[in-house]
Amino acid sequence: MLDRTLPGIQNLRHVVVLMMENRSFDHLLGSLHAQNQAIDGLVGNEENPDSTGVPVTVAPNAAYQSQLDPDPDHHFPAVDLQIFGGVTTAQNPNRQANMQGFVKSYFNQQFNVPHSHLIMNYFTPKMLPVLTGLAMEFAVFNRWFSSIPGPTLCNRAFAHYGTSFGQVSMDVFYWNKQYLSIYERLVAAGHTTKLYYYDEASSSLEVVNLLQNQPQLFGSFQDFIDACNKNLLPDYCFIEPNYTDHDAPDGTELNACDQHPDHDVRAGEQYIASVYNAIRNNPNLWPNTALLVVYDEHGGIFDHVPPPPCMPDGFVAQPSATGTPDPFHFDRLGVRVPAILISPWVGRGVINDIYEHASIPATITEYFLGAYAARSPREIAANTFLNSISLPAMRPDNDCPTFSNG
Amino acid sequence: MEPIRVPRPPAEAFNKNRRVSDLIRAQVNHFKHIEQKLSAEQRRSIPQQGVTTEAEAARYIAAITAALRAKPAAAASPGPQAVPGTSRATPRPVPAEGLAIAAAAAPEAEANAPTKDPSAPAPKKKRKPSNSGPGSASKEKK
Numbered sequence: 018m019l020d021r022t023l024p025g026i027q028n029l030r031h032v033v034v035l036m037m038e039n040r041s042f043d044h045l046l047g048s049l050h051a052q053n054q055a056i057d058g059l060v061g062n063e064e065n066p067d068s069t070g071v072p073v074t075v076a077p078n079a080a081y082q083s084q085l086d087p088d089p090d091h092h093f094p095a096v097d098l099q100i101f102g103g104v105t106t107a108q109n110p111n112r113q114a115n116m117q118g119f120v121k122s123y124f125n126q127q128f129n130v131p132h133s134h135l136i137m138n139y140f141t142p143k144m145l146p147v148l149t150g151l152a153m154e155f156a157v158f159n160r161w162f163s164s165i166p167g168p169t170l171c172n173r174a175f176a177h178y179g180t181s182f183g184q185v186s187m188d189v190f191y192w193n194k195q196y197l198s199i200y201e202r203l204v205a206a207g208h209t210t211k212l213y214y215y216d217e218a219s220s221s222l223e224v225v226n227l228l229q230n231q232p233q234l235f236g237s238f239q240d241f242i243d244a245c246n247k248n249l250l251p252d253y254c255f256i257e258p259n260y261t262d263h264d265a266p267d268g269t270e271l272n273a274c275d276q277h278p279d280h281d282v283r284a285g286e287q288y289i290a291s292v293y294n295a296i297r298n299n300p301n302l303w304p305n306t307a308l309l310v311v312y313d314e315h316g317g318i319f320d321h322v323p324p325p326p327c328m329p330d331g332f333v334a335q336p337s338a339t340g341t342p343d344p345f346h347f348d349r350l351g352v353r354v355p356a357i358l359i360s361p362w363v364g365r366g367v368i369n370d371i372y373e374h375a376s377i378p379a380t381i382t383e384y385f386l387g388a389y390a391a392r393s394p395r396e397i398a399a400n401t402f403l404n405s406i407s408l409p410a411m412r413p414d415n416d417c418p419t420f421s422n423g
Numbered sequence: 424m425e426p427i428r429v430p431r432p433p434a435e436a437f438n439k440n441r442r443v444s445d446l447i448r449a450q451v452n453h454f455k456h457i458e459q460k461l462s463a464e465q466r467r468s469i470p471q472q473g474v475t476t477e478a479e480a481a482r483y484i485a486a487i488t489a490a491l492r493a494k495p496a497a498a499a500s501p502g503p504q505a506v507p508g509t510s511r512a513t514p515r516p517v518p519a520e521g522l523a524i525a526a527a528a529a530p531e532a533e534a535n536a537p538t539k540d541p542s543a544p545a546p547k548k549k550r551k552p553s554n555s556g557p558g559s560a561s562k563e564k565k
Contacts, residue, residue, distance in 0.1 A: 038446070082436055088444050150427045169446050187449035217488040218481035222446075224453040229460075232491045260447060262439045263481030270437045273477070277446060281436035283429075290429045421426040 019383055025362025025406035030305040032384065032403075034377055035256040035292050036176060037285055038169065038277035039091065039316025042161075042353040046152050047139045047321075048077060055367045056152070057159040063321045065120040065137060067130055073120050075319065079138040085278035087126050089136055089317025093185045094340040096166040096351065098122045099317065100324060106343050114323035114349075122317060137319050140282075147286040147420060148355065151293065151310065154365060154418050156358045156405050161372040162324050163314040163351030164395070172314045172351065173222055175374035176255070179396025183332035183347075185339055196393055198227060199253070199378035200234050208385050209251035210234065213241040215259035215274070222257065245295040245302060253381050258288055278316060290420035293359065297419060304411055307403065308359040309377070315352035324350040325371055328398035347395065361417055362406040375399040439478035447480050454487045465490045 019026065043059050050058030064072040089095075102117030124133035142149040164175035170188075171181035177198045203210040214221045215238045221228050228235060236244075238259075244250045258275035265271050276285035289310055296302045330347030339345045350373050358368065375393065380401040382389045443451070451474050458469055469486045472479065 081432070092445075146427045147429055170449060187445065187452075214488075216485075217492070218485035220450070220454075220484045220488040222450055224450065225456055228488070228491055229457050232494060235492065260450070261443075261477035261481045261484075262437050262441060263478050264439065270439070272432055272437050277444060279441070281432035283432040284436070287429055287431060415424050418424055419426045420429050422429065422431070 019401065019403055020407075023362075023404075023407055024410070025360060025408060026384075026403060028305045028362070028411075029307060029360075029384070029403070029406065030252070031250045031302065032253050032307050032309070032381060033250070033256065033292070033296065034176070034254070034309045034311065035258075035289065036173065037258060037289070037310070037312045038260075038275040039088075039314060039318075040276055040282075040312050040355065041315035041318040041320040042322070042355050043075070043320045044079060044139050044315075044318045045145060045148055045312075045355045046157065047075070048141050049149055049152055049157075052142065052153065053367075055159075056157060057322065057367075059139060059321065063137075063319075065117050065319065067120045067133055068124040069130060073134045073137050075137045075139055077139055077141045078135075079140040079144070081144070081283050082279055082281040084135050084138065085316075085318070088278045089123055090126055091168050091314060091317040092340065093165075093167040093334075093338075093345070095122045095125070095317060096315075097339075097341055098125075099319075100166055100352065105341075116319070116321055116323055119317070119319040136317065139319075145282070145286060147290045147293075148310070148357070150418050150420075151289070151357045151359055152355070155360070156363045156366055156368050158356040158358070158368045158372055158402075160322070160325075160353065160369060161311060161356035161376075162353050163312075164374040165314075165347070166324065166349070166351040167314070169313050170222060172374060175395070176313075176377045177223055177227070178393070179375045179378045179399070180330055180332070180347075180393035183330075183334055183338075185334045185345055194226065196391060196396075199381050200227065200231070200255075202378075202382060202389065203253055203385060204234075206386055208253065211236050211240075211244075211251045211254045212257065213238055213254055214257045216265070216271070218263045218265075218271075219257070219259040219261055219273075222260070241292075242295055245299055248299070248301050250296075250302060250306065252385055256292060258285065276312075294420055297417065303361060306360070307363075307406060309356065309402070310359065311356040311374070311377075312354035313374070315354055320353045322353045324352060326350075327371075327373065328394050330393060330395045358402055358405050360406050361412045362408045364408050364412075368402070368405055370400050372400050372402060376402055439481075440476045442475060443477055443480050447477065448474075451480050451483060454484055457491065458487055461487070461490055 047058035049056045059075050064074045067073050098118040099122045100114045101112050102115045104112045119136045120133045123136040163172045165171050167185045168187055171184045174181040178196050200210045212234055213236045259273050260275050262273050272284040273280040274284040274288035276282050296306050326349045332347055334345040375396040376399040379396045379399040383401050470482050474480045474483050
């Protein structure tokens with residue numbers, strides 16, 4: 018239950034969620050364990066066997082681009098291999114997640130043993146000054162997991178609806194939709210809300226339901242910047258990155274900034290910084306806005322924390338959908354992803370409770386709407402995250418980072 | 424606290440001829456699903472060549488997104504249909520579908536005057552040295 022007497026909560030007017038693409042916690046933030054041992058990152062001896070049985074140890078050799086090509090497989094069967102190391106339920110009905118199948122999974126794409134080792138690489142803090150800077154200066158979640166051990170669209174659905182309606186793949190059409198999106202709930206209650214995609218050429222991944230049927234919910238990233246500058250930020254907004262390298266209408270080259278392999282991670286760093294700065298540099302927004310930066314799923318990249326069980330979703334994906342011999346009951350989470358809660362009312366440190374993307378609509382519903390029964394069992398059970406906006410006084414301006422051109 | 428400097432991608436990071444990922448392929452497939460529902464008039468402006476590269480995907484997606492954004496708000500979502508491979512374990516209450524949604528963002532202006540945000544993406548100009556701020560994720564065309 019949210020403590021509404023907290024001064025940061027009493028000041029809170031806006032919540033902004035920026036969801037990036039396809040990187041695991043250890044890959045982007047694992048190195049921070051050396052700076053703050055409360056961060057559940059990498060000790061340095063974590064390993065996976067390769068296809069020949071040779072152990073491959075994590076290494077601080079991640080590159081901004083051209084290393085994870087081809088895109089590591091993160092469809093349901095591949096993630097099952099990554100999490101369970103290749104042990105099937107037929108071999109062991111009581112199999113335990115051991116996070117030992119990442120190298121084997123990447124090997125399956127090219128049958129190239131040395132290349133498969135690259136999946137164990139991670140970034141150093143110096144390479145990612147924005148994400149690691151925010152993680153060190155605000156609250157980093159040690160246990161934010163993707164909602165499904167699978168790909169992007171079903172995971173993003175949890176951020177919008179608190180469920181994927183039984184989908185574990187990219188074929189998310191919401192034809193069985195019986196729960197309203199968080200945006201529909203807010204609008205019905207008189208609140209303001211937006212999904213900001215980067216531009217029309219990148220558009221949204223929430224195509225078939227919301228963009229098709231409620232295009233007025235959407236705006237561009239420039240609209241987000243304008244809303245910040247004009248103090249017209251909605252109560253709740255969700256920001257999507259640019260998913261493709263493409264030319265703007267005026268011919269300017271626009272880098273994809275989603276950080277999806279094989280896009281340059283630096284463009285995503287710039288994008289995160291620009292979202293943060295748009296709020297941080299406006300004294301009318303900074304005291305009353307909470308920003309969550311989170312990744313949709315791990316993208317097939319190594320993480321060492323086994324995903325925990327969770328509240329079953331009320332749906333079942335049959336083997337024809339999972340691509341494995343087993344049905345999936347939505348009763349365990351996907352691989353851990355980076356997530357950071359940012360506000361001048363948030364102290365530096367870690368958050369250790371378990372979160373997943375259903376925590377997003379759960380939190381927004383709790384804060385803006387209160388009791389709301391018509392939600393998925395997963396969302397109702399999900400932890401909410403605003404209680405970490407808990408400092409007794411706002412941090413001074415010079416105690417919170419700013420970003421500038423490199 | 425000193426400002427943290429943000430590195431920018433080099434010019435060679437940009438590759439609009441990169442083959443589309445599974446993600447973009449799925450996104451395009453979803454847009455093709457939408458395209459079939461557009462009127463003949465709307466479809467006339469949609470590029471019809473195949474989508475192999477990110478630039479081609481962007482052109483196709485932009486055309487349909489523009490058509491969707493130009494549409495008046497729909498009153499209802501598609502009705503329930505069976506999805507192969509999924510089933511409900513237990514029936515759940517079904518809230519009313521298809522809220523008529525008025526303007527989604529008509530927030531009240533905050534009390535104080537607008538503040539210029541120095542981090543907003545800089546105007547994107549061609550053939551000038553890069554001057555974009557952190558996060559604009561753009562660079563000048565060569």
